[in-house]
Amino acid sequence: MTTINPDKNRLRDLPKVDIILQHEALGKWRSTPLAVDIIRELLDETRQLVMEDDSTIIPDIPDLARQACAQLDDRFRSPLRRVLNGTGVVIHTNLGRSPLCESAITEMNAVARGYSTLEYDLKNGRRGSRHNLVKQSLLALTGAEDALVTNNNASAVLLALTALSKRKEVIVSRGQLVEIGGSFRIPDICRVSGAKLTEVGSTNRTRIADFRAAVSDRTGMILKVHPSNFRVIGFVEETSLAELVALGKEFGIPVVDDLGSGALDNLSAHTTQLPSETLVRESVEAGADVVTFSGDKLLGGPQAGLVVGKTATITKMCMHPLMRAVRPDKLTFAALSATLQEYLTGTHTQSLPIWRMLTASVEELEEWLKPLSIEIQSATEDTGLRLEIGPSTSYTGGGSLPEEELPSHALVFSGSQRRLKALQTDLRLADVPLIGYLKDGGFHLDARTLMIESREEIEVLLLAGLEVES
The missing domain is CATH 3.90.1150.180 (Aspartate Aminotransferase, domain 1)
Structure with a gap:
């Protein structure tokens, strides 16, 4: 067995932690407790190398400070980065979905730098409501009676289920019980809301008669779901929204249309490369009580769940305690407001990166x-x-x-x-x-x-x- 006898004088050459801690090469980490821990680790590693090999060169103070700074920068660099x-x-969901337009970024910067009218009514000098910040824009663009905004479309669907159908039955086609990215499953959301899922029809064919047969005095909602990435082709039949709305009116049952992507303008009118997608306005005109859609997909804005529809149902959702848990912050409203302005002025085809x-x-x-x-x-x-x-x-x-x-x-x-x-x-x-x-x-x-x-x-x-x- 070989015994290592390091030159103890060389170990004494290792600089003290306090001296390295004050060196300018540490940059923003200078004199921080985190730097102390990293410097001690570096010195321990160097000490071990010297003990194993007496010819090991001991780094000088600036070099140790630079190493510590580099390790701290790497360890605590924000994982959320521009790509x-x-x-x-x-x-691209993994890369943050839709990039924002310049006006949205400008508005976010403006409200982020200080205070804002998030819940303050300037005209009357008293408390206001964030629910009114983009309401008029959404009503003008969709033709709906009322509107509200949540932090994403999943929470918008959850809020609708909870506020309108808790402890009641929700009728949905089996062909729309989809799972999308991040393990988001419609049956799971329904279960969490406290509503009972009633599946009708088959995966490939669901008729209005299937929905009618499932209606009872326990029915709280008829739900139509956008299939997202899932498609059934061939021998298929799907119940139209108009048919569901007529059935809902007959029995006094609200109809919720989860559009998912949520197009405010028809892409196919601006390019021959893409087909038309159901517009939010079309669902509203078909009579849906609630229409939900995403802010950061085809709309081209920030992550948000947009909800438009009839005043009676939107009010119930807005007044529900869950609304506070899923409401967006001031930055979301700033970006969303600016994005909707682009649609209102007809400049969205050039100003929105996604378009x-x-x-x-x-x-x-x-x-x-x-x-x-x-x-x-x-x-x-x-x-x-x-x-x-x-x-x-x-x-x-x-x-x-x-x-x-x-x-x-x-x-x-x-x-x-x-x-x-x-x-x-x-x-x-x-x-x-x-x-x-x-x-x-x-x-x-x-x-x-x-x-x-x-x-x-x-x-x-x-x-x-x-x-x-x-």
């Missing part, structure tokens, strides 16, 4: 990529990679228009799989992560979801990533 989306999925991405033509995307491709071409010469502009397929995402593929163009890097995976990783771990995907032997960066970003910034990131690979 550049090259996946081609426009409403620009979804309506861009294949020719526009190819032209957008050309200058970037020219700048990057020469940088690939010593990397073993090749670059070209190639056709790709992008998607709406977010459970919206799930069957629809959008033709697009992408920067396509080809070469060995090892180098392609390394490039993908380097770009993903950059200071501003650039996210792409591997497919058909190439690494793709889709123009449809990159076109809202700066070409110059993308160029810098790509050149840095390719330099690592050279």
Whole structure:
């Protein structure tokens, strides 16, 4: 057994914690308790290395301070970071769904910097209600009698079930008992609300007669649910909202239409690449008592659950104690108000990033990529990679228009799989992560979801990533 006898004098050369703690290289972590712990860990590691190998070089004070600062920065850096989306999925749930328009960002900054009229009535100089902040905009855009906003569409559905049908039966088609991202299941939400789910029809065919047969004096609601990413094709039949509304009126039962994505304008009127989606106004005009939809999908705003419909049902929801638990904050209202203003003025097709991405033509995307491709071409010469502009397929995402593929163009890097995976990783771990995907032997960066970003910034990131690979 070998006995290690370190030079104790060398251990005495290790700097004291207090001295490192005061060094300017620690930056914002200088003199903090967290820095003390990291410095002690670094000194313990260095002490152990010296004991194992007497020739180990002891880092100087500035070096130890820099190491401590780097570790603290890495450990406590916010996991929520801006990324550049090259996946081609426009409403990408993992990447934060819809980017906000400039006016929404401006309004959020304005109310975030100080106090706001979140619940204050300037005209009358007394307490106001946050429920009135975007009500007039929603009524004008949808034709509804009343409106309210929750923090997301799942909570809007939960609030409707709880306020209108707790301890009562909710009739829904078996073909609409879907599960969407994050294990959100309609039966589970119904159970949590205290309502009893009554399933009717079959997965592929549900008729109005099935709903009528299930109506009883215990029925509290008829629920229609957007299928999101789920589709049944072939031998299918679905009960229309108009039929459900007529049945609801006959028996005095409220009808709730969960639209999911919630389109305020018809995309198909602005591009031939996408079909029409049911508009919120159409559900309101069909007579639904409550219509719920998301703020951060096809609408292109912040995460929110928007609820419009008849005054009687909206009032019940607004007065329910659960409303306080699911109400949005001032930043959500600021961004939502600005987004709705874009629709009211008809500027949304150009100002909302999601609209620009979804309506861009294949020719526009190819032209957008050309200058970037020219700048990057020469940088690939010593990397073993090749670059070209190639056709790709992008998607709406977010459970919206799930069957629809959008033709697009992408920067396509080809070469060995090892180098392609390394490039993908380097770009993903950059200071501003650039996210792409591997497919058909190439690494793709889709123009449809990159076109809202700066070409110059993308160029810098790509050149840095390719330099690592050279």
